[in-house]
Amino acid sequence: MATRARTEKATHPVGDSVPRIDAEEKVNGSALFADDFQFGPGMLYARIKRSAYPHALIKRVDTSKARALPGVKAVVTGDDTPGFIGLYLQDRHIFCRDRARYVGDPIAGVAAINEEIAEQAVDLIEVEYEPLPGVFDPEYGASPEAPLLHPELSKYEVVNFIFPEPDSNISNHFRIRKGDVEAAWAQCAAIVERKYRIPHVQHVPIEPHVAVAKVEESGKVTLWASSQSPFAQRNLIAKALGKSQSDIQVVAPFVGGGFGSKAGVSMEALAVVIAMKVKGRPVKLRLTREEEFFTTFVRQGVVTHFKMGCDKDGRLIAMENKFFWDGGAYTEYGVNMTRAAGYSSSGPYFVPNIKTDSYCVYTNHPVSGPMRGFGMPEMHAGLEQCIDELAYAIAMDPVQFRKINCIKTGETLVTGMTMHPTGLSECLTKAAEAIAWGRKDPPSAPNKRRGKGIALMWKAPAMPPNAGSSAKVDLNEDGTVTVSVGGQDIGQGTFTVAAQMAAAALGVPMDWVRVNTPLNTDYSPYEWQTVASRLTWSMGNAVVAAARDARQQILEMVAKAWDEDPEYLDIIDGKVISYKSEESISLKNIVVYGMSLPNDQGWIGGPVLGRGNFMPTYVTGLDPETGQGPRAVVHYTTGAQAVEVEVDMDTGKVEVLRGVAAFDVGKAINPDMVRAQMEGGFVQGISTALFEGLQLKEGFLQNSSFVDYRIATSSDAPLAIHTIIVEVPQDDGPWGARGIGEHAMVPTIPAIANAIYDAIGIRVGSPPFSSERVFLVMQDAGLVD
Amino acid sequence: MTIHQITLTINGGYEQVDVPANMTLLQMLRDKLSLTGTKNGCNAGECGACTVLLDGEPINSCMILAVECAGADIVTVEGLAHDGVLDPVQQTIIEHGAVQCGFCTPGILISARGLLDRNPNPSEDEIREALVGNLCRCTGYLRIIDAVKDAASRQQALLT
Numbered sequence: 045m046a047t048r049a050r051t052e053k054a055t056h057p058v059g060d061s062v063p064r065i066d067a068e069e070k071v072n073g074s075a076l077f078a079d080d081f082q083f084g085p086g087m088l089y090a091r092i093k094r095s096a097y098p099h100a101l102i103k104r105v106d107t108s109k110a111r112a113l114p115g116v117k118a119v120v121t122g123d124d125t126p127g128f129i130g131l132y133l134q135d136r137h138i139f140c141r142d143r144a145r146y147v148g149d150p151i152a153g154v155a156a157i158n159e160e161i162a163e164q165a166v167d168l169i170e171v172e173y174e175p176l177p178g179v180f181d182p183e184y185g186a187s188p189e190a191p192l193l194h195p196e197l198s199k200y201e202v203v204n205f206i207f208p209e210p211d212s213n214i215s216n217h218f219r220i221r222k223g224d225v226e227a228a229w230a231q232c233a234a235i236v237e238r239k240y241r242i243p244h245v246q247h248v249p250i251e252p253h254v255a256v257a258k259v260e261e262s263g264k265v266t267l268w269a270s271s272q273s274p275f276a277q278r279n280l281i282a283k284a285l286g287k288s289q290s291d292i293q294v295v296a297p298f299v300g301g302g303f304g305s306k307a308g309v310s311m312e313a314l315a316v317v318i319a320m321k322v323k324g325r326p327v328k329l330r331l332t333r334e335e336e337f338f339t340t341f342v343r344q345g346v347v348t349h350f351k352m353g354c355d356k357d358g359r360l361i362a363m364e365n366k367f368f369w370d371g372g373a374y375t376e377y378g379v380n381m382t383r384a385a386g387y388s389s390s391g392p393y394f395v396p397n398i399k400t401d402s403y404c405v406y407t408n409h410p411v412s413g414p415m416r417g418f419g420m421p422e423m424h425a426g427l428e429q430c431i432d433e434l435a436y437a438i439a440m441d442p443v444q445f446r447k448i449n450c451i452k453t454g455e456t457l458v459t460g461m462t463m464h465p466t467g468l469s470e471c472l473t474k475a476a477e478a479i480a481w482g483r484k485d486p487p488s489a490p491n492k493r494r495g496k497g498i499a500l501m502w503k504a505p506a507m508p509p510n511a512g513s514s515a516k517v518d519l520n521e522d523g524t525v526t527v528s529v530g531g532q533d534i535g536q537g538t539f540t541v542a543a544q545m546a547a548a549a550l551g552v553p554m555d556w557v558r559v560n561t562p563l564n565t566d567y568s569p570y571e572w573q574t575v576a577s578r579l580t581w582s583m584g585n586a587v588v589a590a591a592r593d594a595r596q597q598i599l600e601m602v603a604k605a606w607d608e609d610p611e612y613l614d615i616i617d618g619k620v621i622s623y624k625s626e627e628s629i630s631l632k633n634i635v636v637y638g639m640s641l642p643n644d645q646g647w648i649g650g651p652v653l654g655r656g657n658f659m660p661t662y663v664t665g666l667d668p669e670t671g672q673g674p675r676a677v678v679h680y681t682t683g684a685q686a687v688e689v690e691v692d693m694d695t696g697k698v699e700v701l702r703g704v705a706a707f708d709v710g711k712a713i714n715p716d717m718v719r720a721q722m723e724g725g726f727v728q729g730i731s732t733a734l735f736e737g738l739q740l741k742e743g744f745l746q747n748s749s750f751v752d753y754r755i756a757t758s759s760d761a762p763l764a765i766h767t768i769i770v771e772v773p774q775d776d777g778p779w780g781a782r783g784i785g786e787h788a789m790v791p792t793i794p795a796i797a798n799a800i801y802d803a804i805g806i807r808v809g810s811p812p813f814s815s816e817r818v819f820l821v822m823q824d825a826g827l828v829d
Numbered sequence: 830m831t832i833h834q835i836t837l838t839i840n841g842g843y844e845q846v847d848v849p850a851n852m853t854l855l856q857m858l859r860d861k862l863s864l865t866g867t868k869n870g871c872n873a874g875e876c877g878a879c880t881v882l883l884d885g886e887p888i889n890s891c892m893i894l895a896v897e898c899a900g901a902d903i904v905t906v907e908g909l910a911h912d913g914v915l916d917p918v919q920q921t922i923i924e925h926g927a928v929q930c931g932f933c934t935p936g937i938l939i940s941a942r943g944l945l946d947r948n949p950n951p952s953e954d955e956i957r958e959a960l961v962g963n964l965c966r967c968t969g970y971l972r973i974i975d976a977v978k979d980a981a982s983r984q985q986a987l988l989t
Contacts, residue, residue, distance in 0.1 A: 063923055070931030071919040071938060073866020073906035080865035248966050250870045250878055251932040300868070300932025301966050333871040535930030535967045716926050720972065724929060727969030750875035750964065758960040761970040 098743025130376025251300020341413025495803025577783025589656025696819025725788020840908025
């Protein structure tokens with residue numbers, strides 16, 4: 045039996061921290077990214093003419109001088125792109141037509157034989173603008189006084205769970221009405237009311253966006269792109285150009301960081317439209333780092349208003365929230381973030397009375413799109429500071445306050461949905477313990493003050509109710525396994541997880557499994573998008589289904605050949621074994637060629653090809669007036685972070701000394717990679733808490749380089765991050781797994797803000813908590829001279 | 830544009846390349862020699878993804894012209910492994926799970942190799958300092974720092 049146990053372990057890598065399957069090619073320089081593909085001397089280079097105004101009518105675009113420049117092969121404008129494009133709300137043209145809505149809005153595109161000529165051509169394009177008054181603040185934008193940025197809003201095509209308000213700049217209004225908030229305030233022993241302004245930040249993948257498009261004479265389009273969403277890109281571009289999805293092939297190699305910026309469609313369609321003018325020639329559009337900061341997606345800015353109250357025993361009684369999301373010029377993707385923030389607006393707490401209004405507001409800022417956390421870091425930033433304040437207001441320890449109120453299994457959520465089994469309380473307890481909550485350590489120097497802070501989080505995958513996944517498992521002659529998926533490895537390690545799951549579900553050693561790359565929509569099975577931290581769960585289910593399908597085919601074949609019942613057969617370590625007859629046969633040679641029947645009576649089997657898919661079928665709609673419904677989301681991943689910080693009283697510099705992260709991931713398929721997500725997300729969270737923010741003045745970005753927009757470096761990472769994995773299984777997750785990628789940075793801003801309060805007794809409120817700001821806040825409070 | 834013919838050593842091999850006067854070392858490596866392991870993250874010397882060793886020193890290859898490298902000895906990520914054996918820092922980066930998207934990894938590996946060549950036993954602060962010009966958005970750096978420490982001790986063990 046001992047031997048058997050070891051064998052099972054070897055063939056069951058789920059739960060083992062196997063090394064990434066793509067690690068070696070990523071350290072030896074051979075891993076191919078979109079910019080690494082070689083297209084030969086015929087390739088053209090594209091550049092984009094962008095709006096010089098945040099809001100203007102486009103009166104005239106004169107491209108004649110650009111067209112006349114030797115070396116220029118194509119020039120396109122909005123005249124070439126009459127169709128609309130957008131994920132949830134089709135509110136944009138690929139090249140803008142009559143109106144530009146942000147500085148950087150694409151007005152024309154050029155393809156030339158080299159980048160220099162393309163640049164020159166762009167400079168030769170003359171645009172006549174009629175500048176219009178702009179909207180640079182979402183609260184103003186939502187007011188009746190604001191100029192309308194999308195007068196046609198009510199005519200745009202929109203999915204049935206997004207609610208634009210006609211003749212306004214509000215492209216989605218999500219409401220929660222639960223209990224009686226007005227009556228509840230009277231029962232409160234303490235009430236906290238606060239406002240926060242969370243700035244736009246940029247994803248800052250180290251790999252800038254790259255897209256190469258080639259259009260055949262037949263009209264067939266191939267797009268090579270650094271992409272989290274090859275299928276969504278195929279779909280949206282096809283619709284915008286009036287093509288069939290099957291006429292567009294998206295090839296997506298390794299992605300050098302996505303964080304949401306390479307989801308949906310941002311710049312990829314520009315390359316396709318230009319390439320349509322120069323059939324047969326690949327056209328490469330590669331964004332500069334400067335363009336990267338404001339012409340793809342940025343994270344939404346938001347102004348959040350919270351009012352919350354609790355009784356004398358520390359029970360949350362009521363919340364009233366208003367979120368004004370700065371959605372930027374186009375909110376085709378961003379509208380769903382404002383919905384997600386609405387249906388999760390209680391934070392991870394049980395709140396019997398709650399009223400929320402979450403508005404997505406058009407502004408003349410860069411296009412706000414999905415970013416790691418999808419609205420949750422921005423919402424939690426203020427919410428978790430208010431929770432802290434409320435605890436202190438009734439003289440209760442913030443950890444104790446959170447223990448009382450945090451959401452527990454079976455409780456009714458803000459939407460009316462019932463909470464599934466969750467380990468949030470365990471995350472909180474363990475995080476508090478690991479940071480030595482309540483113990484005050486002396487600062488490292490006399491001019492420093494030290495403090496600890498904690499924050500909770502929750503987040504559900506935000507997506508259409510029926511976002512689907514599929515997978516394929518091919519067996520090769522030697523018994524090895526090729527897994528095909530449509531979900532992308534953007535660094536989170538999803539290919540490794542897919543291989544682990546396939547190996548475990550099929551019964552083969554981990555090193556027998558390969559994952560097909562690059563993704564190619566002509567050959568890869570469908571996947572909605574690599575977003576929402578949904579792949580381990582959703583794509584994982586598809587991979588398991590495909591592997592089980594293949595396994596079943598093999599077992600049935602062998603059972604027939606051996607004249608046995610498949611029920612007595614198993615696949616262990618790449619061999620089919622019978623528990624009854626104790627026969628055994630390697631997968632080698634039988635999974636493609638089949639097996640011969642006894643006495644040369646012919647053959648059975650054939651090439652084994654497993655298929656699997658998964659789509660949640662149980663998510664219901666929510667009442668547009670109250671936000672109530674039986675099942676708003678598929679599930680919530682919950683967790684806690686705690687930090688210890690030091691504030692330098694001379695400079696205002698905040699240093700995060702150490703961090704603790706505890707998340708309930710259901711089941712860690714690869715614990716080490718789960719920890720890696722928790723650490724990387726933590727540091728990205730620290731970066732957004734301390735350093736980051738797009739500085740926009742009347743729509744013009746002031747800090748579009750790494751010199752002016754600082755992100756965390758190796759010297760900013762804490763000395764240590766302690767990670768804690770909690771595993772309360774998800775009923776429909778593979779082995780109980782839920783996602784973790786995005787969640788890892790959701791509670792970081794408020795955890796740090798709460799620690800700063802603990803250190804210096806001042807609430808710093810809105811991020812970033814830069815040295816300058818913290819120093820000025822301390823000065824205002826009379827804490828320093 | 831004037832074309833210059835330069836000769837230099839790349840990853841131990843002798844190369845003769847025709848380069849326009851305005852071509853950067855990064856462009857030469859990627860476009861002329863198909864050494865695409867060296868990445869272009871900002872083209873402004875700010876992100877470190879294009880770091881290569883020039884005569885043993887880590888430099889941003891986007892900030893130096895190819896013609897300036899005539900006669901130089903260049904090492905890129907493709908040149909770190911020898912005869913299929915990974916450099917210790919490549920090995921430890923894998924073992925510590927310090928790779929995620931992998932785009933900054935080549936530059937990180939080169940900076941780490943440069944550090945270990947000039948300082949075989951660096952302190953944690955020295956490692957952080959050496960990597961401060963290599964931006965990574967995925968990992969949070971801690972695993973990378975641990976991997977470099979580990980590589981240093983393995984290298985020491987090999988030498989003693």
